[in-house]
Amino acid sequence: MDDGSPVAPDRPALVGRNAVDRLYRAALTGLALSLPLLLVALLAELVASAWPAITRFGVRFLWTSVWDPVAGVFGAAPMIFGTLASSLLALLFAVPLALGVAIYLTEFSPKWLRQPVAFLVELLAAIPSVVYGLWGIFVLIPFLRGYVVPPLRGVLGWTPFLQGVFYGNSLLAGGVILAIMIVPYIAAVSREVLLAVPSSQREAALGMGATRWEAVWTAVVPYGRAGLIGAVILGLGRALGETMAVTMLIGNRHDIGLSVLQPAYTMAAAVANEFSEATTNLYLSALFEVGLILFVVTVVVNALARLMIWRVARGTAVGSRAL
Amino acid sequence: MAPPADARLQLEAVRLTALYGRRAVVKDVSILFPAHSVTAVIGPSGCGKSTFLRCLNRMHELSEGGWVTGTVLLDGADVYDAGVDPVQLRRRIGMVFQRPTPFPTMTIYDNVAAGLRVNGGRSRGEVDAAVEQALRRAALWDEVKDRLKKSALDLSGGQQQRLCIARALAPEPEVLLLDEPTASLDPAGTQRIEELCHELKHRYTIVIVTHNLQQAGRVSDYTAFFYLGDLVEVGRTEELFTKPAQEQTEAYITGRFG
Numbered sequence: 001m002d003d004g005s006p007v008a009p010d011r012p013a014l015v016g017r018n019a020v021d022r023l024y025r026a027a028l029t030g031l032a033l034s035l036p037l038l039l040v041a042l043l044a045e046l047v048a049s050a051w052p053a054i055t056r057f058g059v060r061f062l063w064t065s066v067w068d069p070v071a072g073v074f075g076a077a078p079m080i081f082g083t084l085a086s087s088l089l090a091l092l093f094a095v096p097l098a099l100g101v102a103i104y105l106t107e108f109s110p111k112w113l114r115q116p117v118a119f120l121v122e123l124l125a126a127i128p129s130v131v132y133g134l135w136g137i138f139v140l141i142p143f144l145r146g147y148v149v150p151p152l153r154g155v156l157g158w159t160p161f162l163q164g165v166f167y168g169n170s171l172l173a174g175g176v177i178l179a180i181m182i183v184p185y186i187a188a189v190s191r192e193v194l195l196a197v198p199s200s201q202r203e204a205a206l207g208m209g210a211t212r213w214e215a216v217w218t219a220v221v222p223y224g225r226a227g228l229i230g231a232v233i234l235g236l237g238r239a240l241g242e243t244m245a246v247t248m249l250i251g252n253r254h255d256i257g258l259s260v261l262q263p264a265y266t267m268a269a270a271v272a273n274e275f276s277e278a279t280t281n282l283y284l285s286a287l288f289e290v291g292l293i294l295f296v297v298t299v300v301v302n303a304l305a306r307l308m309i310w311r312v313a314r315g316t317a318v319g320s321r322a323l
Numbered sequence: 324m325a326p327p328a329d330a331r332l333q334l335e336a337v338r339l340t341a342l343y344g345r346r347a348v349v350k351d352v353s354i355l356f357p358a359h360s361v362t363a364v365i366g367p368s369g370c371g372k373s374t375f376l377r378c379l380n381r382m383h384e385l386s387e388g389g390w391v392t393g394t395v396l397l398d399g400a401d402v403y404d405a406g407v408d409p410v411q412l413r414r415r416i417g418m419v420f421q422r423p424t425p426f427p428t429m430t431i432y433d434n435v436a437a438g439l440r441v442n443g444g445r446s447r448g449e450v451d452a453a454v455e456q457a458l459r460r461a462a463l464w465d466e467v468k469d470r471l472k473k474s475a476l477d478l479s480g481g482q483q484q485r486l487c488i489a490r491a492l493a494p495e496p497e498v499l500l501l502d503e504p505t506a507s508l509d510p511a512g513t514q515r516i517e518e519l520c521h522e523l524k525h526r527y528t529i530v531i532v533t534h535n536l537q538q539a540g541r542v543s544d545y546t547a548f549f550y551l552g553d554l555v556e557v558g559r560t561e562e563l564f565t566k567p568a569q570e571q572t573e574a575y576i577t578g579r580f581g
Binding site for chain 2: 200201203204205206207208209210211218219222223225
């Protein structure tokens with residue numbers, strides 16, 4: 001109790017830092033830096049292992065199609081094409097579905113339904129890739145063959161995209177399975193983005209006599225568009241790198257064709273399939289280069305997605321100057 | 324209160340109670356809004372004045388758990404009638420919010436046109452003309468006519484709020500609800516909005532919620548005082564401010580609470 005005495009109690013010294021605190025700080029700094037370092041090490045290792053192929057084939061590797069391990073000639077164009085084509089096909093199916101789910105859950109659904117549906121959609125992301133592959137072979141492909149491809153051909157059979165015999169394993173099957181696999185990611189992130197749109201924007205639209213639907217398209221979606229694009233790119237990043245299910249469904253043929261009914265190949269599938277058969281150094285090196293290309297593409301795509309989502313989450317992209 | 328006998332009653336709340344779940348925040352309020360007048364709704368924070376305003380164009384029911392009993396009449400028609408589409412109603416009763424809410428991804432022009440677009444069915448020329456008219460009425464045209472294609476966020480806060488007024492005016496409503504429209508503005512911006520109220524009342528019926536008593540005194544013809552969800556008193560502004568009938572009103576306007 002204060003008795004008016006002028007004697008000050010012992011104070012901790014102002015100078016010097018706690019030694020344990022410093023140790024703790026150093027340890028955590030080391031741990032935090034180890035992950036970026038791992039990324040750099042991974043990249044260095046990929047470049048080093050791919051070096052023989054890089055020096056041998058140069059940039060031609062990116063656009064030549066011959067993949068002949070016996071003759072030692074390698075070109076990755078079919079795999080790059082197949083990776084991009086299957087991923088874009090996946091986006092074509094997944095984006096409307098995922099955006100629809102996100103818009104429904106944030107703007108239209110009854111409150112009690114939101115959590116269960118969001119949970120179930122996100123549960124799709126927890127299913128192992130190989131299970132998707134099995135399901136694709138035994139359920140999806142017969143379904144596509146029986147009910148989707150025939151009517152599709154009836155309407156759009158004249159386009160170059162639906163030529164040839166449909167055996168099942170194809171760009172289409174790979175694209176559809178990828179779409180199902182990336183829907184939960186796009187839907188979950190889109191939902192977060194839409195929830196972050198201030199309710200004042202919704203009210204402004206509703207207050208001027210917009211319907212719910214019009215409010216979504218004039219106010220909510222435009223406000224969150226950078227984040228929504230980020231969500232889509234995040235899904236693209238996952239689709240580009242997905243391996244197992246695609247390998248089981250896409251047909252694994254080194255070929256470039258416009259028809260989605262024909263087999264194709266992706267970079268991830270090629271590395272997974274051929275790694276154990278790569279008997280020569282050059283073959284192995286070519287596969288490493290394929291891995292390197294995939295690594296660079298997915299890192300760039302993911303970085304782009306994060307950047308766009310981050311800009312929205314921080315409010316620096318839109319709206320902050322309005323407040 | 325007794326509005327002039329010749330005044331048309333445009334908007335009327337009849338025994339209106341607004342609730343969140345089971346909690347009533349506006350209690351049994353009946354009030355008349357004569358056409359082409361400005362009515363100020365004043366009262367301390369949390370007195371239900373904003374909620375009351377949001378009942379007039381059926382925005383309250385969009386809030387979580389929001390519902391009402393009693394009713395609101397627009398030109399004698401019950402706006403809470405089962406057959407009434409709240410979307411159509413809100414095109415006749417425009418609203419402006421506390422903070423400016425321009426659509427940040429749109430240009431100045433598109434912000435104003437947004438209210439017309441949702442109504443649909445206009446040619447480009449008609450939209451151009453309507454946008455210009457709305458911006459003129461909101462006293463913003465001269466400041467933005469050379470930069471209609473610029474982002475709405477390039478405007479100052481006060482300009483943004485007048486842009487929101489223009490957006491609300493574009494669909495040609497009959498009633499304009501202003502929910503503390505100057506709460507986030509500087510004195511100059513506030514003055515422009517207040518001047519605008521005087522000009523706009525010749526065409527529109529205006530209800531303005533404000534916590535600023537001087538503002539209520541400057542802009543309104545009638546003033547309603549709310550306290551804890553009850554309508555304590557309503558009357559001609561100069562009468563309510565000079566000789567209030569209720570003790571609570573006097574206490575509030577003389578600054579003894581609130």
